[in-house]
Amino acid sequence: MGGTRQLAQQNCRLTVLEPEETVVSPQETEQVEKPTTESTVPKSEVKVIRRKLNGYVGFANLPKQWHRKSIRRGFSLNLLVVGERSLGKSTLINTLFNKDLYPVDSFSKASFPDPEEPVKVSVETVSADIEENNVKLSLTVIDCPGFGEGINNTDTWKPIVDEVNSRFDKYLEAETKINRSTIVDNRVHACLYFIEPTGHSLKPLDITFMKQIHEKVNLIPVIAKSDTLTEKEIQEFKQRILDDINNQGIKLFNPPEYDHDDEETRAASRQIMAKAPFAVVGSTNQIQTPDGRIVRGRSYPWGIIEIDNEDHCDFIKLRQLLIRNFMEELKEITANKLYENYRTAKLKKLGIEQDDSVFREFDPVLKQEEEKQLHEAKLANMEAQLRSIFQSKVSKEEKKLQETEADLFAKHKEMRDKLLKQIKLLEEKKKELELAKPLHEPTHSAPTKTRKGFLR
Ligand SMILES: Nc1nc2c(ncn2[C@@H]2O[C@H](COP(=O)(O)OP(=O)(O)OP(=O)(O)O)[C@@H](O)[C@H]2O)c(=O)[nH]1
Ligand SMILES: [Mg+2]
Numbered sequence: 001m002g003g004t005r006q007l008a009q010q011n012c013r014l015t016v017l018e019p020e021e022t023v024v025s026p027q028e029t030e031q032v033e034k035p036t037t038e039s040t041v042p043k044s045e046v047k048v049i050r051r052k053l054n055g056y057v058g059f060a061n062l063p064k065q066w067h068r069k070s071i072r073r074g075f076s077l078n079l080l081v082v083g084e085r086s087l088g089k090s091t092l093i094n095t096l097f098n099k100d101l102y103p104v105d106s107f108s109k110a111s112f113p114d115p116e117e118p119v120k121v122s123v124e125t126v127s128a129d130i131e132e133n134n135v136k137l138s139l140t141v142i143d144c145p146g147f148g149e150g151i152n153n154t155d156t157w158k159p160i161v162d163e164v165n166s167r168f169d170k171y172l173e174a175e176t177k178i179n180r181s182t183i184v185d186n187r188v189h190a191c192l193y194f195i196e197p198t199g200h201s202l203k204p205l206d207i208t209f210m211k212q213i214h215e216k217v218n219l220i221p222v223i224a225k226s227d228t229l230t231e232k233e234i235q236e237f238k239q240r241i242l243d244d245i246n247n248q249g250i251k252l253f254n255p256p257e258y259d260h261d262d263e264e265t266r267a268a269s270r271q272i273m274a275k276a277p278f279a280v281v282g283s284t285n286q287i288q289t290p291d292g293r294i295v296r297g298r299s300y301p302w303g304i305i306e307i308d309n310e311d312h313c314d315f316i317k318l319r320q321l322l323i324r325n326f327m328e329e330l331k332e333i334t335a336n337k338l339y340e341n342y343r344t345a346k347l348k349k350l351g352i353e354q355d356d357s358v359f360r361e362f363d364p365v366l367k368q369e370e371e372k373q374l375h376e377a378k379l380a381n382m383e384a385q386l387r388s389i390f391q392s393k394v395s396k397e398e399k400k401l402q403e404t405e406a407d408l409f410a411k412h413k414e415m416r417d418k419l420l421k422q423i424k425l426l427e428e429k430k431k432e433l434e435l436a437k438p439l440h441e442p443t444h445s446a447p448t449k450t451r452k453g454f455l456r
Contacts, residue, residue: 071135074135074136074138075135075136075137075138076138076140077137077138077140077189077190077322077323077330077331078140078142078167078186078188078189079140079142079190079191079192080142080144080163080164080192081142081143081144081191082147082160082192083192083193083194083195083224084147084148084205085145085148085149087196088224088280088282089192089194090102090103090143091282091283091284092192092224092280092282092315094282095282095283095296095307096318096319096322096323097128097139098284099128099130100284101126101139101141102126102141102143118150119146120146120159121145121146121147121156121159121160122144123142123143123144123160124145125142125143126140126141127139127140127141142163142188144163156205157208157212157213160209160213164213164216164217167188168342168346169346170186171183171185171186171187171339185331187334187335188217188334189217189218189327189330190220190253190330190334191213191217191218192220192222193206193209193210193219193220193221193222194222194224195221195223195241195277197223197224197225197228197229197237199229199236200237201237201244202240207244207248210248211248211249211250214250214252216338218253218330218333218334218338219253220252220253220276220278220321220322221241221245221252222277222314222318223237223241223277223278224280225281226281226313227300227305229279234279238277238279241277242276242277253321253330254273255269255273255321255325255326257269268320268325269326272317272320272321272325272326273321275314275318278314278317278321279313279314280313280315280318281297281298281305281312281313281315282315283307284296285297285299289304289306290304295307295308296308297312
């Protein structure tokens, strides 16, 4: 198998620009950087900066750096495998990664569940580090024995959806910790859903499960044990499955097309996706074909079915999707779309709203403006306080002055009244004296002197 060997290259393609797009040879000495604001800025103001690359800069080597880093770090994939009992799930995983991750035993304890006991779906995880041409892949397969085995399978999907959610939750929790450098990505990157090869159409259980999970994982449906159907049956079965999936609005994994992908890459991915739902056959047994080749396959009295032969089944295409072509795509969609949606919904449910002011302190202009406004408000407040103190003092003094004025006026009136009384008394006395004067004074007496200004 040539799967993980291609991973580093695949990673390079996704993360950095193609070398031929970024490399500028010394001969190409002139490059014009066109400002992106061309449409909004008037032509006269557009500043064209001309730069010359006077030699080899070195960024053409970035993909190699990335390649080395990828090899050092290795890759990881978490694969959820769901399907009814004995559909060949474990066999297919072993076949995909060419390793006996699971013991395959069709007559295991799971084969004979007690019909009296309610069947519980459990979640079992198997991890393995596999290596191919020095490229390491840390693989985790999440198996869900018990799925669809009960008499009533209404909630058989629930423990599986819970498992996917809890993996998202753990990632969310790890992200909110102060130290995020050691986050391990345990999120489910893809879900292989095994459809029983009935040849009819999807069962209600298939539809229920896919509807419950399609917005949380990259869903990849496979037709299990497709060697039990004829080529024609497979084609018709595939069409009916796709019709059901479309009618139910179920979203399947679909790799995005990039502008810089060449036609060959686009054609390859179209060819892969055209096979969905993948009609697979699994086997790790090596058998000899009539023409003497040793192949992985299943042998029947009527012939041999070769696993790694694209004319016999879609196993190769499924492997290309999962490992060779789109492993990084599966992880990116999980992280950027599925997990993001889950995270947003979860935080909103907790009542957490996006608070843009959180980042305001990082904007010095905004911060300055805010401080200025605060300062001005403080000043206005102080001014109002001083004004009110001043006002109350002035009105107090005014009141005091008014009181004193009234007092003075009363005193003045009292004194005036007193004086008027005295005048009156004195005038009366004067009159009395004037009347009494001719009786006592002699006629030759000296002439009377009138004093000027006295009680006239
Ligand atoms: N015809 C055929 N048989 C298969 C295929 N894959 C697996 N088997 C057989 O089916 C039986 C069950 O295979 P497993 O891989 O254990 O199936 P499983 O889905 O993991 O089973 P449980 O874990 O018990 O649910 C074994 O006898 C396999 O040899 C296949 O593609 N075609
Ligand atoms: Mg199994």
